[in-house]
Amino acid sequence: MSADPHQHTFAGNRLDRAGDRRDDPRWLAAQLADPRAVSIALWNGQPLLQEGEDGQLRAARLDGGMARELAAGAETLLFLGLSDEGPVLAIDLDGVADPAEGTLQGLGRFTDLRAALPALDGGDANMIGAARSLFEWRRKHRFCSVCGHPSHTAEGGWRRVCPSCGAQHFPRVDPCVIMLPVRGERCLLGRQAAWAPGRFSALAGFVEPGESVEEACAREVREEAALTVSAVRYHSSQPWPFPSNLMIGLIAEVEDGEARPDLTELEAVRWLTRSQARDLAEGKLEGALAPTRTAIAYHLIRDWAFGGDGV
Amino acid sequence: MSADPHQHTFAGNRLDRAGDRRDDPRWLAAQLADPRAVSIALWNGQPLLQEGEDGQLRAARLDGGMARELAAGAETLLFLGLSDEGPVLAIDLDGVADPAEGTLQGLGRFTDLRAALPALDGGDANMIGAARSLFEWRRKHRFCSVCGHPSHTAEGGWRRVCPSCGAQHFPRVDPCVIMLPVRGERCLLGRQAAWAPGRFSALAGFVEPGESVEEACAREVREEAALTVSAVRYHSSQPWPFPSNLMIGLIAEVEDGEARPDLTELEAVRWLTRSQARDLAEGKLEGALAPTRTAIAYHLIRDWAFGGDGV
Numbered sequence A, B: 001m002s003a004d005p006h007q008h009t010f011a012g013n014r015l016d017r018a019g020d021r022r023d024d025p026r027w028l029a030a031q032l033a034d035p036r037a038v039s040i041a042l043w044n045g046q047p048l049l050q051e052g053e054d055g056q057l058r059a060a061r062l063d064g065g066m067a068r069e070l071a072a073g074a075e076t077l078l079f080l081g082l083s084d085e086g087p088v089l090a091i092d093l094d095g096v097a098d099p100a101e102g103t104l105q106g107l108g109r110f111t112d113l114r115a116a117l118p119a120l121d122g123g124d125a126n127m128i129g130a131a132r133s134l135f136e137w138r139r140k141h142r143f144c145s146v147c148g149h150p151s152h153t154a155e156g157g158w159r160r161v162c163p164s165c166g167a168q169h170f171p172r173v174d175p176c177v178i179m180l181p182v183r184g185e186r187c188l189l190g191r192q193a194a195w196a197p198g199r200f201s202a203l204a205g206f207v208e209p210g211e212s213v214e215e216a217c218a219r220e221v222r223e224e225a226a227l228t229v230s231a232v233r234y235h236s237s238q239p240w241p242f243p244s245n246l247m248i249g250l251i252a253e254v255e256d257g258e259a260r261p262d263l264t265e266l267e268a269v270r271w272l273t274r275s276q277a278r279d280l281a282e283g284k285l286e287g288a289l290a291p292t293r294t295a296i297a298y299h300l301i302r303d304w305a306f307g308g309d310g311v
Helices: A023-031 A064-070 A113-119 A122-139 A213-225 A274-279 A294-306 B025-033 B064-068 B113-119 B122-139 B213-225 B273-282 B296-306
Strands: A036-044 A046-051 A057-059 A079-085 A084-094 A152-154 A159-163 A174-183 A186-191 A202-204 A230-240 A245-254 A268-273 B038-043 B046-051 B057-061 B079-083 B086-092 B152-154 B159-161 B174-183 B186-191 B204-208 B230-239 B245-254 B268-274
Touching: A023 A064, A023 A084, A036 A064, A036 A122, A046 A113, A046 A122, A064 A084, A079 A122, A084 A122, A113 A122, A113 A186, A113 B086, A113 B230, A122 A230, A159 B064, A174 A213, A174 A230, A174 A294, A186 A213, A186 A294, A202 A213, A213 A230, A213 A245, A213 B230, A230 A294, A230 B213, A274 A294, B025 B064, B025 B079, B025 B086, B025 B230, B038 B064, B038 B113, B046 B113, B046 B122, B057 B122, B064 B086, B079 B122, B113 B122, B113 B230, B122 B230, B152 B186, B174 B230, B174 B296, B186 B213, B186 B273, B186 B296, B204 B213, B213 B230, B213 B245, B230 B296, B245 B296, B268 B273, B273 B296
Parallel strands: A036 A084, A174 A245, B038 B086, B174 B245
Antiparallel strands: A036 A046, A046 A057, A079 A084, A152 A159, A174 A186, A174 A202, A186 A268, A230 A245, B038 B046, B046 B057, B079 B086, B152 B159, B174 B186, B174 B204, B186 B268, B230 B245
């Protein structure tokens, strides 16, 4: 039934976003006023989470009245979509000094999103990720980039409009290629200086204007590791809300050659045999740390390590 | 040797964009002053083109001195990259009333890009597309979206910087899914009201924050044609400079059901058998027009029509 066999963390939307109705102000107002409406809350990019008895984290649901009371008008209120139980909203509490001191006391704890991920409910991770991307976009787009005038929110937070020049602005999604270079029975991993000691992962970079996915992959592998890509296979994709990337996961066949890190993006590269890649994925490769399972990079490495040539 | 077996129009970059060097102002100044530097020119999104004796269109090359003379400072000059013959630039002549009247007289003709595509050299289409996307981005981002202050160009046109709040802005690329829904031996095409009579094409839409490629595909097919997607296969990708999309081409298996156009994006949908799809691709389906061969949609349809189940 699922169109996405590799459903990564932050994918898995369960809401009807109602993209064809949310631009109708009357329809939207009715959703926001719906007594069944619930809202999740973010503060400085951190979701308000509750821990269940099973240890699973879920986003706290505020009732619609509380959300409208806490939100500083439409600017900080986002329409996420419709669930079977009614409208789901998100509020951005960034303007509030310490929201846990006030109305929200006892409702949960504002938690670092990356730290919470391993225990976070999948559907909630998707909602929180979408809200985080949209709030971050709003924070960086309060002014019209065409004319410099303050813009205002529209379509429940999915659009901004400039009242001076009339320009319409839509949320930004930055496509990013993330790839595992492979050559026969070996794959190449890279390491950024800022990462935890021993951590290695796939290579990655943003797609630039005027490039296909395949060209961006070849350029990044050449720039970061000095290798030539001969073929690219698509694997899967993942929305990544830091702040709003679309990670396009690829397996990149590379030609023979010496891999050299660029010493800017990557401080080191390392070839692993397929057997070492299996050990890495299972946490058994001494002195080396795999990417977190919540990142598409982990699945690229694991699927190549355990899969056949088709992966 | 090519990492991209489906090299669509607007892909096929032949330049070294020098992304790791162009942020060095001294290095960049040396490229712009290089006596070997040449520049292509755009005016209102139209490239300055020359027609060869063989009928092929190529971008006119201005020498670096002429480009610097015509450019209104760094803001309208773009560093495209390095060719074997030296640096390649682009100038944006939008501020000029009628550039064909002045210095450029006799050098070529400013031509609508879509109209020129069928006869346009591939490498030149890539350069023109990249320049068009970047100039359009610049035009829409003269002011800092964080604080409203005028921003200025950096990195040879690949970045903008706000002198007031220090924000950095990077060119925008909008990922877009474009898919052919298929069910057994039939595929579904859609038609927008604005298109030429009889024209049918693949379905398409923008990826939103918090969606994977596969989820965006399923959402768009549901919204536009009321069908449920059961599986998604990646086909290929294409940069599309109107203004700066990354088209992600997909084959979408759909479940049984009645296809209904949403009457907003699509005014009609139409099932074709594989044999009809072949005829459409070859221009032999009466009363129906395929998408242009320069668009990825054409290749999705043709490859499915002539290929096996793997496409």
